[in-house]
Amino acid sequence: MSASAERIARARATGNSFEVLSWFFMRLSGVILMFIVLFHLFYMHFVIGVDKINYALVVQRWENPLWRVFDLFLLFFALTHGLNGARYVIDDYVHGSGLNLLVKSIVYTLGFALLLMGTFIIFTFRITS
Amino acid sequence: MVPIVQGLLGALTYRGSEGQWAWLLHRLSGIGVLLFLALHILDIFLLGLGPGVFDELLFIYKAPPFRVMEVFLIFGVLYHAINGIRIMIIDFWPQSTLVQRTLFRVELVIVAIIFIPAAIAMLAPIFRG
Numbered sequence: 001m002s003a004s005a006e007r008i009a010r011a012r013a014t015g016n017s018f019e020v021l022s023w024f025f026m027r028l029s030g031v032i033l034m035f036i037v038l039f040h041l042f043y044m045h046f047v048i049g050v051d052k053i054n055y056a057l058v059v060q061r062w063e064n065p066l067w068r069v070f071d072l073f074l075l076f077f078a079l080t081h082g083l084n085g086a087r088y089v090i091d092d093y094v095h096g097s098g099l100n101l102l103v104k105s106i107v108y109t110l111g112f113a114l115l116l117m118g119t120f121i122i123f124t125f126r127i128t129s
Numbered sequence: 130m131v132p133i134v135q136g137l138l139g140a141l142t143y144r145g146s147e148g149q150w151a152w153l154l155h156r157l158s159g160i161g162v163l164l165f166l167a168l169h170i171l172d173i174f175l176l177g178l179g180p181g182v183f184d185e186l187l188f189i190y191k192a193p194p195f196r197v198m199e200v201f202l203i204f205g206v207l208y209h210a211i212n213g214i215r216i217m218i219i220d221f222w223p224q225s226t227l228v229q230r231t232l233f234r235v236e237l238v239i240v241a242i243i244f245i246p247a248a249i250a251m252l253a254p255i256f257r258g
Contacts, residue, residue, distance in 0.1 A: 030210075037210070041203060045199075045247075045251060046247075050191060054184050058173075058176060075170065085159045086160075093133050094132060094133075095132065114167055125176055
């Protein structure tokens with residue numbers, strides 16, 4: 001039995017609702033990401049095109065606050081979905097509670113730093129008005 | 130590192146039918162997309178340094194080797210999304226486990242139908258020079 005299956009079995013036995021919420025969150029964020037990530041990739045690669053992406057394009061795009069909101073959703077759901085997935089992977093392969101905690105601490109710290117950096121730039125980049 | 134290598138080898142040799150490959154590809158594509166997401170947040174954060182630095186560094190994304198990496202990225206995102214739908218079908222409609230092999234093959238066909246034209250369109254600019 002994999003570590004994640006064990007975790008779910010333990011969650012059922014003890015009534016731990018965190019893993020149930022985690023399971024539900026992966027489905028919910030997954031469905032949201034299916035729309036916003038695929039739209040983002042389609043838009044940037046096929047409507048705009050990689051060759052046309054530059055600083056000026058970002059300035060122009062982020063003049064519309066709706067794009068900032070869109071990108072904020074993208075950042076938040078992609079990162080939280082990805083980090084929760086990383087948690088499953090760490091639990092599957094990194095055994096020993098000390099090492100497991102160490103690896104998770106590093107990954108969560110990096111993840112949180114990325115969330116702050118992304119949020120910071122979306123909210124502060126060339127706010128002129 | 131050793132547990133990770135052991136884990137991957139273990140995964141590669143476990144039974145080896147559709148369910149296992151679906152799981153392994155889901156995991157690898159998830160890790161790959163998460164790593165790209167980290168890189169992408171860092172490059173967008175560099176917008177704060179102004180157009181000079183940002184546009185200077187964009188040559189990395191526009192170089193042919195990165196164009197090929199982007200095709201892998203598109204494959205990873207597409208596979209992860211479509212396989213996520215398969216996972217949810219199995220979660221919410223348990224009887225679908227009876228046709229899980231067929232479900233996986235249908236999934237691969239859907240991924241191929243979307244991925245192949247997208248990959249051709251993305252790689253075409255490299256060959257046009």
